[in-house]
Amino acid sequence: MLDWIDDINWTDLLLQVGNIAIRVIAIVILYFIVKSIGTRAIRKVFNRKQDEMNLGRAKTLESITQNIFTYFLLFIFAGFIFSIFQFDITTLLAGAGIVGLAIGFGAQGLVSDVVTGFFILLEQQIDVGDYVTVAGKDGVVEEVGLRTTKLRGMDGTLHFVPNREITNVSNHSRGNMRALVDIGISYDDDIDKATQILQQVCERIAVEDENIVEGPDVIGVQAFGASEVVLRVIAKTKNGEQWAVERNLRKAMKEAFDQNGIEIPFPHQVHINKNA
Amino acid sequence: MLDWIDDINWTDLLLQVGNIAIRVIAIVILYFIVKSIGTRAIRKVFNRKQDEMNLGRAKTLESITQNIFTYFLLFIFAGFIFSIFQFDITTLLAGAGIVGLAIGFGAQGLVSDVVTGFFILLEQQIDVGDYVTVAGKDGVVEEVGLRTTKLRGMDGTLHFVPNREITNVSNHSRGNMRALVDIGISYDDDIDKATQILQQVCERIAVEDENIVEGPDVIGVQAFGASEVVLRVIAKTKNGEQWAVERNLRKAMKEAFDQNGIEIPFPHQVHINKNA
């Protein structure tokens, strides 16, 4: 009943398995040697050119070149490895179609990554060093690749985002940004007087803070809050300086209100007393 | 055991790889030369015509022409590159079907982008300079393309939205907009008197503010709030001026209430005191 085991030519099988293993190992070693040489060569080339170009763009170009080199290599060596297996294991296994199916499905995700990555690079949506929001994560771009984009989050976390996950790219490092401060005044205070004080602060800050490109200006009564009338101030600032400008504006506006006796009101409530 | 390495004709292989590399590089260089020439030519043509046409429409048309030119070029050169690889690498790799599959999947996303982009342009849903909301992002359109639409967000962020992500287009720059202000009065105040004061403010503003197209009018008691009776005022304004009109209305209404002794009430609460 167990004579089916004899049907398999064990010597032949072991030879084949061993043969494959040696070839695979040889190719893997070769892969790492070639990759290491190529990677260093590319880095050297770009290190020389760094002086002539913009730093962020140089890094992006280097990262792309490295990526294309790596995937080209991976593709070629994958070809070698498949060519080895194709003549050995597939004769062993009847279900060769399953392997093909599996590779097809695997390739699908990878192709999605590469195609998206290709257009991100082609349309220069992202440069290394940009502050961006992609796939619900925001951070500073550390590396743009054909398959993965690496972001350094504000809290220090390193996010690896596969390019297929990137749909909308929101790039916060392209052109001037807007600073916006809302400040509340009491319903009893005079809107005109408060606006005038704020506008004076705005004009002083506009001179003092060289990160401001346009404004700041008081644009008017933004809302009727529950306990305060909300005034809005906006300015256009240099890229990346919007938060600093907002903080400056907040401090200056608070101090101007203090000096002019205008109150930033606490929540109010009218109490009607009854006795139980 | 390692004689399988001899099966590969190394000289031939290297020649082939080198050959391919040179052709690809030649084509890529050619691509950038042709693209650069074409792009400038198109820009020149449209710069001349800018005087005769509406600016936003001229920019849109230029951006479309540039797009079609770029993708036409990309398509042709991709054809060249594929024709090179087809006769070389695919003979090297048995798994040519995988390449085809991969390109198919890659093309799918691209075609979705282009088809959607085509109809956005055909139906003139978006012009450069319009303020729109698409795919959850809102901003001013900087460029409409066949593959990607670029929006400049209110805070200065540049959004790259692939057209496939655009389903509904909400265009805020087509025709008059509505200004809407809700204001609360005390439950003790007379609704008729408050309405009359607000209506007078409305009529004055309607004359003063040339951005108002229709109204403003007090339309009545919108809601019974927890501590106030809410009155609603609406107006029709010129496009893009709705927020300025609302701010004007808020300031004028607050000042009119102050003059007439009508209170915008704080939250009220009835307290019933018990002793523990």
Add this chain to the structure above:
Amino acid sequence: MLDWIDDINWTDLLLQVGNIAIRVIAIVILYFIVKSIGTRAIRKVFNRKQDEMNLGRAKTLESITQNIFTYFLLFIFAGFIFSIFQFDITTLLAGAGIVGLAIGFGAQGLVSDVVTGFFILLEQQIDVGDYVTVAGKDGVVEEVGLRTTKLRGMDGTLHFVPNREITNVSNHSRGNMRALVDIGISYDDDIDKATQILQQVCERIAVEDENIVEGPDVIGVQAFGASEVVLRVIAKTKNGEQWAVERNLRKAMKEAFDQNGIEIPFPHQVHINKNA
């Protein structure tokens, strides 16, 4: 090594490209001429008939006819253009299958739009001028098309909704609407007395306001609120007049309560005082 460039017959290629370009341009021009003539003819026909028919329906029919005409034309001319490319570029490019695949995917979305649009029109779910909610947007229908439906939002925004995005259609312009007002009375007030006062207001309004079709009626104690007993009044009104009726009812009910000394209570809270 670069002799592969000679393999391509450059003269022939350029002639072919030029030839295609001229034909495409000729067809595109022809398309716009025919479209313009057809569109005006259809408008003229419907302008004459507008007197005889209901305006909204006439506009809907015109918009449909225009749509069918446009897509019929587009279809025919697309046929011409494909027939041109089919005999030229596809011989140039080996990857003709990719083009077919791409068109198939592109067509899929378009067909979804047209099929959905066809049934929306066939079942008359939407007329021009109706106030509807589709795909999470609500507004007044400006145009119903085979591919796209245009809504004018309440705030003036123009929404372009591809028909494939439309699943449920909620049409707010078909038949009478309901006005609903909830009003709170104090836990100390007599429910019967308050109901009686409100019912009197309802009966007066029912006579005064010709937009009311049925009711209004006080239907009873809807809820025990934290600080008030909530009474509900509902009425059936003419289409589009529900909000005006609600505003009328709110004003009248508030005034009737004021006259009869029934309080709309503020939030209550029982305070138990302890000393620290």
Add this chain to the structure above:
Amino acid sequence: MLDWIDDINWTDLLLQVGNIAIRVIAIVILYFIVKSIGTRAIRKVFNRKQDEMNLGRAKTLESITQNIFTYFLLFIFAGFIFSIFQFDITTLLAGAGIVGLAIGFGAQGLVSDVVTGFFILLEQQIDVGDYVTVAGKDGVVEEVGLRTTKLRGMDGTLHFVPNREITNVSNHSRGNMRALVDIGISYDDDIDKATQILQQVCERIAVEDENIVEGPDVIGVQAFGASEVVLRVIAKTKNGEQWAVERNLRKAMKEAFDQNGIEIPFPHQVHINKNA
């Protein structure tokens, strides 16, 4: 260079187009005539039988018959129209496969609608006049069709729900419903006494209100609220009368508590006073 235009037999083409147009128009007219006759015939038949049957079921059956008749007709005439186009346009256009693909995709959604609709009708999940919740919309069924179900929302809106959107059907018009009233008493009040008073109210209402099928009964202490002990009363009522019963119960319970000096407590808060 433009002699390719001569390749097309213009006379023949125009004749063909005209020919198709006439046939299509003839078929469309025929379609509307047959549909109109059939629709009236079906209505007549059902009007006669309305006396003998339950009204809601009769309307449902009529609506189904109308639907099947319409789609049968549409199917036949679509067959005629396709047979016309098949012998003409498809010879003109090489891309006949695209048409087939498109129809396939279009049919998919339609078939989903019809199959779902078929089972909704077969299993009698919905009758005309039922109050149901489907696909996140609730309302009274105005028409059940093979493709679309029409609901009249509570606020008067007419919802068109494609059957494919209907997964769960929640039918609120099948059998008795439950009325549920939660009422809070003070932590100081006696639970037994309050329960007894509420139970007396329940027994009185059970006799007075003929819409009540079972109960109402006080089932006990449902929760410890922040400021009150919550008692729950439930009853079984005739279909559609649950809200009226709840309103009756609320009024009666409030009045009984007033008579017996049991308080429905306001939110409580313990205040500990410190001085700054």
Add this chain to the structure above:
Amino acid sequence: MLDWIDDINWTDLLLQVGNIAIRVIAIVILYFIVKSIGTRAIRKVFNRKQDEMNLGRAKTLESITQNIFTYFLLFIFAGFIFSIFQFDITTLLAGAGIVGLAIGFGAQGLVSDVVTGFFILLEQQIDVGDYVTVAGKDGVVEEVGLRTTKLRGMDGTLHFVPNREITNVSNHSRGNMRALVDIGISYDDDIDKATQILQQVCERIAVEDENIVEGPDVIGVQAFGASEVVLRVIAKTKNGEQWAVERNLRKAMKEAFDQNGIEIPFPHQVHINKNA
């Protein structure tokens, strides 16, 4: 030009259509007769056996048998009807493939329903009369079918849930349930004393209430609330009695606290008074 109409053999066509109609009607009538006979026979058989078996299981088995019978019948008669159409309409319509496609898509949903339904029945996840939560709806099972499961919601609504919508089944009628009551005591009260009082209540209830299987027990300090220390009591009860047990426990615990002078505290707040 209209002679194409002659191409169709009208007499033959009408005969065919009539012929099909008669056969379809005959088959439909036959279907209803056979179904009615079979349904009654199955009911009779199960009515006899009801005495010998558990009621819920008997109903489930009857409902399954009815289902299998119905779908078997439907399947056979569908076969007859398709065989009729296959030889007639499909010769009329060229697009037979569309019909096949449509049926395929339709079958997909149906098969999903039946396969899921089959495993629900095989693994006895649901019996008639069980209180379950499936597909976001909870209620008592009225009928388990191969295609649809009917639930009677707590408020009386009848939910029709297609089996494909059922992923997780949460069956609340299998084995003992847990009763859980959280009760707050003041930060000033002694935790040990309160625990002791509650434990005495628990022990008394454990004896009195025969629906309790295990416990109840005070398990300790569950949380530090804003104004109270939360103690938790849990018990194991007979199936379906958990809510009644919880209500009993709440009442008893409240009364025990009243007798022992332990306060269930209201929200506390410390007030620090400043003068403006």
Add this chain to the structure above:
Amino acid sequence: MLDWIDDINWTDLLLQVGNIAIRVIAIVILYFIVKSIGTRAIRKVFNRKQDEMNLGRAKTLESITQNIFTYFLLFIFAGFIFSIFQFDITTLLAGAGIVGLAIGFGAQGLVSDVVTGFFILLEQQIDVGDYVTVAGKDGVVEEVGLRTTKLRGMDGTLHFVPNREITNVSNHSRGNMRALVDIGISYDDDIDKATQILQQVCERIAVEDENIVEGPDVIGVQAFGASEVVLRVIAKTKNGEQWAVERNLRKAMKEAFDQNGIEIPFPHQVHINKNA
């Protein structure tokens, strides 16, 4: 016209149907006999071995063996049943392809279940008796199967989770757990003193409670609350004992604070009084 009925060989048909029915019934009976015998045999074997092995692992292995046996059986008998139908009904029905399609779709879900289940078992992600969270449900595992996993929820509910719904498995019964208690102190209290008192409590509990593996320790000021400074205490406990340890810690910390006069503060609010 009705002579088509004669075309069907009724006697033959009935014989066939009867024949099939008998075979199906015979196979079903055989299935239940074999299943019952096999199930008991497996249980017996595992009952004997239970003494030698860990109980949870023994139950898991038994449940897997039962599962594999059941599905193996089901597979074989399904083969018999299909072989019967294949030679009979499919000759009756032309649409055999539909059956194949249907089975394919049905198999898809089943295969997803089995493959996921296989890896859950292979990687020992779940044992019977583990407390896990899968597919949004948490509970104690009652049975792990190839198709379905049964969880007993904390409230007693029995969840049937198809394995395909299981993506992440969160197993709460593998290794030590963490106990975490946050406690607030007044802004007026000394952080060092409070930390010292808590640390003393921690050290005492660490000795007393043998379920604690590491800690507990006060790790510092976790947050500035609105009215309190939040201190955090964490400990490592034996598996399943984390809640008991947290309750112990809470009680002990509260009592230590009481003894040392450190207040767990109520919400604070500063009141500024104005007169209307």
Add this chain to the structure above:
Amino acid sequence: MLDWIDDINWTDLLLQVGNIAIRVIAIVILYFIVKSIGTRAIRKVFNRKQDEMNLGRAKTLESITQNIFTYFLLFIFAGFIFSIFQFDITTLLAGAGIVGLAIGFGAQGLVSDVVTGFFILLEQQIDVGDYVTVAGKDGVVEEVGLRTTKLRGMDGTLHFVPNREITNVSNHSRGNMRALVDIGISYDDDIDKATQILQQVCERIAVEDENIVEGPDVIGVQAFGASEVVLRVIAKTKNGEQWAVERNLRKAMKEAFDQNGIEIPFPHQVHINKNA
């Protein structure tokens, strides 16, 4: 009628089934022997090398090697098992295609896992011991595998995350992290003075706490709170020490404010008293 049973060669069938069973068991036993030997060999090799390499990297490499070995083995043995079934059962069952389909679907998920896992390892996104957030779970990596990644959650739970569920990887163990503390001061306090005190604390902590890499610094007025002006302090810390640094900063800042009489304000409210 039952003679169809004779058609099956029972003896032959049983022999076949037995034969298969024995082979399968033999292969399964062989699998476990080989796996056990291989696993131990790999562990031994890595244990020796642990001294020379970084611990986390060594563990990752070992875990990968184990994984590849296991799946390689599984693949080979699955080949044996399928080869057995292919020649036996498939001749028994007509529906061999179903098995193929099923395996294809099963393989799809597995391939997704392995491809994603491959790139996670290739790009070194995760090492054993890293603190990461993947697929909505966060924890310390216990094992990275080709199919599953195991995380130990903060509360002790062991999460098994299939690699296909991993899209974005957020690795919190790569480089320095940021500590961030927001602290509120009263609207009455001087911003400059408070900033100065905080900055002094920052400078002291910067010296004392060696886990701080950069800063901490007071960056300014982050927001106007309802009752406080919010100041923000940020620092760069060694990886994993950010929470400890934040706790240190909070304690030191609180104590510095206490010493300098700067208040961290409670929520404020302005009360306007009316009498009912």
